[in-house]
Amino acid sequence: MPTVFIADEIPALDGQKVTVHGTYTQVDVRQRSPRDTRPPQLDGHVALVLADGRRIYLEPSWSAVALRPAEERARLDGKAVEVVGLLHATMPEPEIPVASLTAPCISAVESLRLKE
Secondary structure: OOEEOOHHHHHHHOOOEEEEEEEEEEOOOOOOOOOOOOOOOOOOOEEEEOOOOOEEEEOOOOOHHHOOOHHHHHHHOOOEEEEEEEEEOOOOOOOOOOOOOOOOEEEEEEEEEEOO
8 A cells, every 4th residue: 555754745646545654733724824823723633744744634624524532632642643544635625615725635544543
């Protein structure tokens, strides 16, 4: 199965089942100005920070499954993980139009585990 360690690998693997290696990181998905000094709102969205510092979001931001369980976030935040799922170079569009990110994501997650 193909693996993703850096963002440059994403375009060639778009639409394929892959293993993504990164650091599990809670993220604020609200659209914010760079001058916004409010603390981040961490409501359950997660991204994997790749070796090059770029992010792949865990599930499309508009999806209910994008809100990860509190236990999972507490256990994995800041840790190296491996995720198996379907890679999207750009998040798929929702059926009902809503504001969403235009960033890479992994969906249909089959496994999520700590790297050993």
